[in-house]
Amino acid sequence: MTSSEVLLQVRDLVKYFPIMRGTLIQRQVGAVKAVDGISFDIFRGETLGLVGESGCGKSTAGRSILQLYRPTSGSVLFEGVDLVKLKGEDLRKMRRRMQMIFQDPYASLNPRMTVGQIISEPLIIHGVANGKEAQERAEELLRLVGLNPAYTNRYPHEFSGGQRQRVGVARALALEPAFIVCDEPISALDVSVQAQVVNLLEDLQSQMGLTYLFIAHDLSMVRHISNRIAVMYLGVIVELADRHELYNHPLHPYTQALLSAVPIPDPVIEARRQRIILKGDVPSPINPPSGCRFRTRCPLADTICAEQRPEFREVQSGHWVACHMV
Amino acid sequence: MPEILQVQGLETQFRTREGTIHAVNGVSFSLKEGETLGIVGESGCGKSVTVMSMLRLIPSPPGKVVAGKALFQGRDLLTMSDEEIRHIRGAQISMVFQDPMTSFNPVLTIGRQVSEPLEVHMGMNHKEAEDRVAEMLAKVGIPNPKDRLNNYPHQFSGGMRQRVMIAMALVCNPQILIADEPTTALDVTIQAQIVELVKRLRDELGMAIIWITHDLGVIAGLADRMAVMYGGFIIETAPVRDLYAHPTHPYTIGLLGSLPRMDEAGSRRLVSIDGLPPVLLEKPNYCPFAPRCKFAVERCWHENPPLMQVSPDHYTACWVDTETGRERL
Numbered sequence: 001m002t003s004s005e006v007l008l009q010v011r012d013l014v015k016y017f018p019i020m021r022g023t024l025i026q027r028q029v030g031a032v033k034a035v036d037g038i039s040f041d042i043f044r045g046e047t048l049g050l051v052g053e054s055g056c057g058k059s060t061a062g063r064s065i066l067q068l069y070r071p072t073s074g075s076v077l078f079e080g081v082d083l084v085k086l087k088g089e090d091l092r093k094m095r096r097r098m099q100m101i102f103q104d105p106y107a108s109l110n111p112r113m114t115v116g117q118i119i120s121e122p123l124i125i126h127g128v129a130n131g132k133e134a135q136e137r138a139e140e141l142l143r144l145v146g147l148n149p150a151y152t153n154r155y156p157h158e159f160s161g162g163q164r165q166r167v168g169v170a171r172a173l174a175l176e177p178a179f180i181v182c183d184e185p186i187s188a189l190d191v192s193v194q195a196q197v198v199n200l201l202e203d204l205q206s207q208m209g210l211t212y213l214f215i216a217h218d219l220s221m222v223r224h225i226s227n228r229i230a231v232m233y234l235g236v237i238v239e240l241a242d243r244h245e246l247y248n249h250p251l252h253p254y255t256q257a258l259l260s261a262v263p264i265p266d267p268v269i270e271a272r273r274q275r276i277i278l279k280g281d282v283p284s285p286i287n288p289p290s291g292c293r294f295r296t297r298c299p300l301a302d303t304i305c306a307e308q309r310p311e312f313r314e315v316q317s318g319h320w321v322a323c324h325m326v
Numbered sequence: 327m328p329e330i331l332q333v334q335g336l337e338t339q340f341r342t343r344e345g346t347i348h349a350v351n352g353v354s355f356s357l358k359e360g361e362t363l364g365i366v367g368e369s370g371c372g373k374s375v376t377v378m379s380m381l382r383l384i385p386s387p388p389g390k391v392v393a394g395k396a397l398f399q400g401r402d403l404l405t406m407s408d409e410e411i412r413h414i415r416g417a418q419i420s421m422v423f424q425d426p427m428t429s430f431n432p433v434l435t436i437g438r439q440v441s442e443p444l445e446v447h448m449g450m451n452h453k454e455a456e457d458r459v460a461e462m463l464a465k466v467g468i469p470n471p472k473d474r475l476n477n478y479p480h481q482f483s484g485g486m487r488q489r490v491m492i493a494m495a496l497v498c499n500p501q502i503l504i505a506d507e508p509t510t511a512l513d514v515t516i517q518a519q520i521v522e523l524v525k526r527l528r529d530e531l532g533m534a535i536i537w538i539t540h541d542l543g544v545i546a547g548l549a550d551r552m553a554v555m556y557g558g559f560i561i562e563t564a565p566v567r568d569l570y571a572h573p574t575h576p577y578t579i580g581l582l583g584s585l586p587r588m589d590e591a592g593s594r595r596l597v598s599i600d601g602l603p604p605v606l607l608e609k610p611n612y613c614p615f616a617p618r619c620k621f622a623v624e625r626c627w628h629e630n631p632p633l634m635q636v637s638p639d640h641y642t643a644c645w646v647d648t649e650t651g652r653e654r655l
Contacts, residue, residue, distance in 0.1 A: 053513035079398050147610030190368040191540060195584035195598035220543075224586030224596070234648065247588065261518035262588050263543030267566045269589065277522055278515045281483045
């Protein structure tokens, strides 16, 4: 399923959002350090899961990779081309190869366009198809995602959440991209409908050889769908490994706590489980802790953790971790 | 253990422009002293409306409780006077809501809000109430509780606000705590903190809990007994271990099968339930799950199954024995 060919190479990616003060003369007084130096590879045909709690920067990371936010620094090599350096027409051409599926199927579809228009818009913009041809392609895409092709003239409000998310998937597939960022594609859906959408994403991946970056906060779902998983905390990746390796041998204390906090739908197992309960809340990304970002809540924290930022290093083949104590 | 709450045949409807929504269609359950009951179901299945109806918190119009009883210590909450139910709400039965940001008053201090039930229900003066509030805030794990009495809700993080909400609900030592999706808006590590806190307080204070959720994971480690709702009906109820080990209703089976489990090594295909939850514009005279059900037989389309006993404490509302695939007699 996974070849070792690298599709996407992210190196030291940084995205800061400036905080401005003043009404007439604006000056920058600080920055939200949403993503603060992350590096990883995504292989062709695989699903890389990116997990973390709200505000850890996982969505910003996804958007910075696609250049929906222009990164503050760092590089994103897509099939060897650095997207960060591209501009204008060159970047627009690359956008055909990478798409996004958004979290909220209610907010990400234009309510005044029919589903057919929504799905064929990327085809028209990129000059791939027009008129009747685009219409036919939209019908074909609707069929592909399990919707009735006769629905092209309906508006988004006529669909349920799960069906809208299928429309979002069809739109993302219109230009036959190689890479799709799925930003929490199922968290707005009901449990029984989530499985429908996940199965669809898996089927499409095996049919079309797609590569996914699957962003989510639900660790059980990420384990189900991903080949490898990266864990983010406060703007940095703290651990990255094969999904079974990460679950069976988590090395970073944050990963360990996160895994132990996830409830398992089985009362017999739940009764026996020992939880690592983290103290306190996630600090602000405006003024993150010095050294290791996690040290303020870490049960293992020592003096070195406050002084030095831990290096993100490969401790075993394919298992990366950023911790002084490992 | 004696039962402190019995809900019988509860029905609630809402009048809307599209027609009457039959949100709750005859729900019966009971709660024993000190017991934790989990009510699970997807959005719109009627789980919140059930408890809101019971406490007379449904805005009317458009909502109306059209039938049923809710007996608390033998007295019907639905027919007692407004004055009487006010003495019960917040004192003997209290509630924790999903979103701790919108359920506090943003312009009053935490101290003022948490002490209000004490002054109203227990007749404490301000000083006594504040001491008790500080004690309660310490109990739910708020550092420096005395100093934080003068803080406003926005000065607390999401997890801390939910702790304050729990303190407010428990400050009068209620016999029943109703928690409506209290951890849904929180991150997993914070959710684990809150669940752990509620378990500890339950052991210390001994109140009964009704915990409403759509998350079958959280409730597995918390509840004694479960009720699964669908389309305004309870469709299966059983002790928690029995329900997870031997689900009998096709909806419960589907729901459990559609969840990926973090402790699962293989990558089995998720079981998805085809179709969509029902629109409740009419009270169905057939099984509300029949349109999505793999087991449905002729009878399911004519007659809505009542809860039937399948083992000593396990009831299910299905005409088909899902183990054998044969119709129940």
